[in-house]
Amino acid sequence: MRRRGLDQSDYYRGVRMAPYDLVKELAIALVAVLAVVLILAGVLSSPDEPPVTIQSWAQHAPLDLVATATAELQGQTISSDYGPPYNIDRDAVDHDRPAGASVQAFGPIAPQSWAGVHIPITAASSDVLHPLQLASASDPKLAQALLRYRAAARAQRSTWLSRYAAELGHAHMAGGLPVIADPAAAGPLPTMMATLLLVARSGGLDGLLLQSGHFYQTDYTGPLLFLGDGRYLPGLAHAQHLLGDQWGMMNETGRYPGQAWLWLYTLWYQIPPYSTASNADLLVVLTMGVLSALLLLVPFLPGLRDIPRWVPIYRLIWREHYREARRRPRG
Amino acid sequence: MAEGRRAGGSWTRALRRMIERELPTEHLLPDQEPAYVASWVYVFGVVAIAALVWVMVSGVVLAFFGPQWWHVSPQGHVVNSIHFWSVQLFFIFMVLHLWGQYFGATWRDGRATTWMVGVVVFLVSIGTAFTGYLAQQNFASQWIAVNAKDAINSTGAGAFFNVLNFGQMYGLHVMLLPIVITTLVAVHLVQVRMRGVVKPIETEPS
Amino acid sequence: MNQPAPYVHWGFVVLSLPNLVLIGVMLGLFALALVLPFPGRRHRRPAADEERRDG
Structure with missing residues (x-):
């Protein structure tokens, strides 16, 4: 049952052996690596940039928060018409486009659509209307505004939303609230969004x-x-160079090394056709899948498995052996 | 089958004999190696394992005290720093080990599966590091989750592997993936010990 | 260490200085591993070594 070539005793026949202490080597490695780790950890510490909260968003970029909430109601954000796994983009279905602005496919390969909606997200209600409903329990003015919004026809709502969104484009902050030129044209939205911002700034929206x-x-x-x-x-x-088109996948917050081992994965996002493709993510994943399979199968792939013979690095690794072989003719 | 008959039909004895045959203790823990095992390149594997040990030890401490601890405790931050740098070293040594094995073409003489398990360890480690970044509960976790979701979703995996779900990512990072890595590394080591260190590439026809 | 890292721009390649250092360290370690003599292996007397006997 012994397979030839796999049995060590056969394999090493005629090979000169030398004493080697594996356990001692491992023990030394453990101590040495720990020493390096402790020095690096002690001298350089580790990155820990505090998380962004909805509260800090409301404090540092209140108009952006209000504009985002408005866009959620309009169904014009990334998550509101994303497609699977979060939702089905109704507008897209009506217009016979793929059912989601963020759905990617490569020819007939459309795993995102195949997997379907598993994490249902309705951004307008979960990010804006539902929190406002909860906040309106102690705020009659808000309750009234919400009632008016919900009772309005779809066309009326969309008119208010587009007017409000346009006004926000040149709004400014005063007294902690967004000031727009013509609040009446936006119906109940100024009241709703002012409350949303106040709740967000207090930290309530995070909860x-x-x-x-x-x-x-x-x-x-x-x-x-x-x-x-x-x-x-x-x-x-x-600002931290973390975007996809900034080689961001490799980078880390602060002055720390990131995931340098992802250099190849993030490289594709920088070059055409990936950098300009709307299905770049899927293309990159497929590319990396093929390349990972190639790496896995190196031992079987002519060409790839022969490169080591052409590159003389192995002569350095085993230089003692080759030197000795030249000295004593092989038997 | 022949072994099974010789062992008198006992599966237990057959398994024991198989282990004794395939991996006798002098192969598992040899006190001698071929004389050609004489390069620092051979050390990258063992230091990668050493780094992995410290990743696991610091990870166990972090998991024990919970995901918020290291953000508020100076001692916790030190343990996190140890975890962070052990991971960096683990990847550095793993990649150097991969380079060394590649340029020595060490998959020769029936060692292809050893190479393949090693590659799988590397790929699973990338996934484990990814879930670790997501489980940090800081700005990097937030951004990585928001940014990475599109790639995961494009493959359809996002329906089941939700990078925005902290609980799921944390569980995978501290439990399932470490078990997978440890098991695969153990298999990799057993493969290396079973077959022994591959001979140098022949420079002249013998 | 929490200040933004300096970045090196080289054509379309953008690398953070810490990543560049890390890659340099990796290449340096690999080169050193190739050229440095392995301790205890050089200049040993062949008589001290055993020939593999069992088969």
Whole structure:
């Protein structure tokens, strides 16, 4: 049953052996690596940039938060018409386009659509209307505004929303609230958004966005998607060189090394056709899948497995052996 | 089968004999190696394992005190720093080990599966580091989750592997993936010990 | 260490200084591993070594 070539005793026949203490080597390695780790940890510490909260967003970029919330109601953010796994983009379905602005496919390969909606997200209600509904319990003015918004026809709502969104484009902050030129044209939205901003600034919206009917919470899909829909979080990421088109996948906050081992993965996002493709993510994943398979199968691939014979690095690794072989003719 | 018959039909004895045959203790823990095992390149594997040990030890401490601890405790931050730098060293040594094994073409003489398990360890380690970044509960976690979701979603995996779900990522990072890595590394080591260190590339036809 | 890192721009390649240092360290370690003599292996007397006997 012994397979030839796999049995060590056969394999090493005629090979000169030398004493080698594996356990001592491992012990020395453990101590040496620990010493290096302790020095690096002690001298350089580790990165820990505090998380962004909805509260800090409201404090540092209030108009962006209000504009994002308005866009959620309009269904014009990334998450509101994303497609699977979060939702189906109704507008797209009506216009016979792929059911989601963020759905990627490569020819007939459309795994995102195949997998379907598993994490249902309705950004308008979960990020804006539901939190406002909860906040309106002690705010009759807000309750009235919400009632008016909900009772209005779809066309009326969309008129208010587009007027309000346009006004926000040149709004300024005064007394902690957005000031727009013609509040009446935006219906109940100025009241709704002013309250949303006040609740957000107090920290209340952080809690309301996680309100799920469960006591315990470990899933931050809703708030993270909301943060990602705005410009504040991506702006901070941009400043730290963390965007996809900044080789961001390799980078780390502060002056720390990042995931340098992802250099090839992030490289594709910098060059055409990937950098300009709307399905870049899928293309990169497929490319890396093929390349990973090639790496896995190197021992079987003519060409790839022969490179080591052409590059004389092995002559350095085993130089003692080759030197000795030249000295004593082989038997 | 022949072994099974010789062992009198006992599966237990057959398994024991197989282990004794395939991996006798002098192969598992040899006190001698071929004389050609004489290069620092051979050390990258063992230091990668040493780094992995410290990743695991510091990770166990971080997991024990919970995901918020290291953000508020100076001692916790030190343990996190140890975890961070052990991971960096683990990857550095793993990549150097991969370079060394590649340029020595050490998959020769029936060692292809050893190479393949090593590559899988590397790929699973990337996934483990990824879930670790997501489980940090800081700005980097937020941004990585928001940014990475599109790539994961494009493959359809996002429906089941939700990078925005901290609980899911944390569980995978501290439990499932470490078990997978440890098991695969153990398999990799057993493969190396079973077959022994590959001979140098022949320079002249013998 | 929490200040933004300096970045090196080289054509379309953008690398943070810490990553550049890390890659340099890796290449340096690999080169050193190739050229440095391995301790205890050089200049040993062949008589001290054993020939593999069992088969």
